[in-house]
Amino acid sequence: MDYRFSDAIANTPKSFIREILKLTQSDNIISFAGGLPNSALFPVDAIRHAAEHVLSRDGRNTLQYSTTEGHAPLRAWIAERYARHGMNVAPEQVLITNGSQQALDLLGKVFLNPGDAVALENPSYLGAIQAFRLFRPQFHSATLSTDGIDVAELQAVMRQHQCRFFYGIPNFQNPTGLSYSATTRQQLATMLQQEQQLMIEDDPYGALRFSGSSLPPVAALAPEQVVMLGSFSKVCAPGMRLGWMVAPAPVLAQLAVAKQAADLHSGYFSQRVLYQYLQDNNLDEHISQISHAYQQQQQAMVAALQQHLPPGIAHTTPEGGMFLWLTLPKHWSATDLFHIAVRHGVAFVPGEPFFADASQRHHLRMSYCTVDVATIHTGVQRLAAAMAEYAAQLPQHSKETQ
Ligand SMILES: Cc1ncc(COP(=O)(O)O)c(C=O)c1O
Structure with missing residues (x-):
């Protein structure tokens, strides 16, 4: 059978990460490649209690269809929480989604026609590039550095290409871990206005x-x-598949139409269980446990990188989040290094697919959250050995020009 797929799906490559992660699924490999939160920190018992509670008190309603915008008390809980950032968000401005990944898809549906321009950070989140790519836009990037997005460059890019929107991750970005400074945030807000x-x-x-x-x-x-x-994925559990969007009223109305067409609503059972969990537990205490664990792991990784890696390799040291970003000498290929590293028993994600134009090959992403402190040390030693092997096999010319 000759399946005649749409141009949109035929032109969207398979997730590179998913493909390379297949190579790392062996017990002998220490993987810094995954983007998963640490499952040891999932609140399993509390979620079980919450599920029992909603099923025994209100089982029939809990298992029924519900509204597209989401469970009203959960929307109100989310809206309320923005007060801590000085934001006045009404519950009606919140739309519950199947994780923020679905939000990206819905935004593509609502804002993008084929050929429209989208502005991104360079590099950007691979899953967003993939989600938007289905709508066949043109991507244009602006430089991301330790202060965040280059606002002047972004302004020029958005003007020149009449971008539909700018997609950015101001806190502990995936993949770099970088955050925007206070000044960058203010400049960006002014520019957008x-x-x-x-x-x-x-x-x-x-x-x-x-x-x-x-x-x-x-x-x-x-x-x-x-x-x-x-998203609740990184602060509670990604398997719940619950996230949200906060949008101005006219945008939210269109997003709700797109959401209704996509799936009617996010799992009502998940929403009810999560809301019950939030009623019975202190999410902030849970988040501080996660943050504390990730801090220890990040410190172990930074110490090991500084001890073992050869000179000429830079890394970010974020104040939170899940990732570190390594910058290798310009002539190195992180994908070639990846294959050697897997032989040495360690894995990371090569940086190339995080650039919409695949323009830079000499970066890689390391996640520290699923690996314990002792194993992090061994993994980084293996990475250093892989780098030594890789550097030794480079042609003499590129070694001299590093
Ligand atoms: C920047 C960013 N956005 C969105 C997502 C999607 O997360 P979820 O759909 O689980 O909320 C991820 C997942 O890793 C991410 O890193």
């Missing part, structure tokens, strides 16, 4: 801060210009 441009502010990691002080979301500074995405 002046240019009447839209930002999709994706924030699955902001609550996982283990040092420094928290900074306002861009949405707090330019509420009309920003659709904010949040």
Whole structure:
């Protein structure tokens, strides 16, 4: 049978990460490649209690269809929480989604026609690039550095290409771990207001801060210009598949239409269980346990990198989140290094697919959250051995020009 697939799906490559992770599924490999939270920290017993509670008290309703926008008390709980960022969010502005990944798909449906321009950070979250790619846009990137997005460059890019929106992750970005400074946030908010441009502010990691002080979301500074995405995946459990969007009323109305067409509503049972969990437990205490564990793991990884890696390799040291980003000498290929590293029993994610134009090959992403401190040390030693082997086999010329 000759299956005649749509141009959109035929032109969307399979997830590179999923493909390479297949190579790392052996017990002998220490994997820094996954983007998963640490399952040892999932609140299994509390979720079980919550599930029993809703089933025994209100089982028939809990298993029924529900509203597209989501369980009203859960929307109210989320809206309330934004007060801590000085934001005045109404429950009606919150739309519950199947994780923030679904939010990206719905935003593509609502805002993108084929050929439209989208502005991204360079590099950006691979899953967003993939979700938007189905709508066949043109991607244009602006530089991301230790202060965050280069606002002047972004402004020029958005003007030149008349971008539909800018997609950015201001807190502990995936893949780099970088965050926007207070000044960058303010400049970005002002630019969005002046240019009447839209930002999709994706924030699955902001609550996982283990040092420094928290900074306002861009949405707090330019509420009309920003659709904010949040998720319970990294602060509770990704298997619940629950996230949300906060959007200005006219945008939310269109998103609700797209959501209704996609799936009617997110799992009502999951929403009820999660809401019960949030009633019976203190999420902030749970988040501080997660952040504390990730901090210890990150410190172990940074110490091991500094002890074992050869000179000429830089890494970020984020104040939270799940990832570190390594920058190798310019002539190295992280994908070639990956294959050697797997032979040495360690895995990471090569950075190339995080660049929409695949333009940079000399970076890699390391996640520390699922590996214990002692194993992190061994994994980094293996990585250093793989780098030594890789460097030794490079042609003499490129070694000299590093
Ligand atoms: C930046 C970013 N956005 C969105 C997602 C999707 O997360 P979820 O759909 O589980 O909320 C992820 C997952 O890793 C992510 O890193």
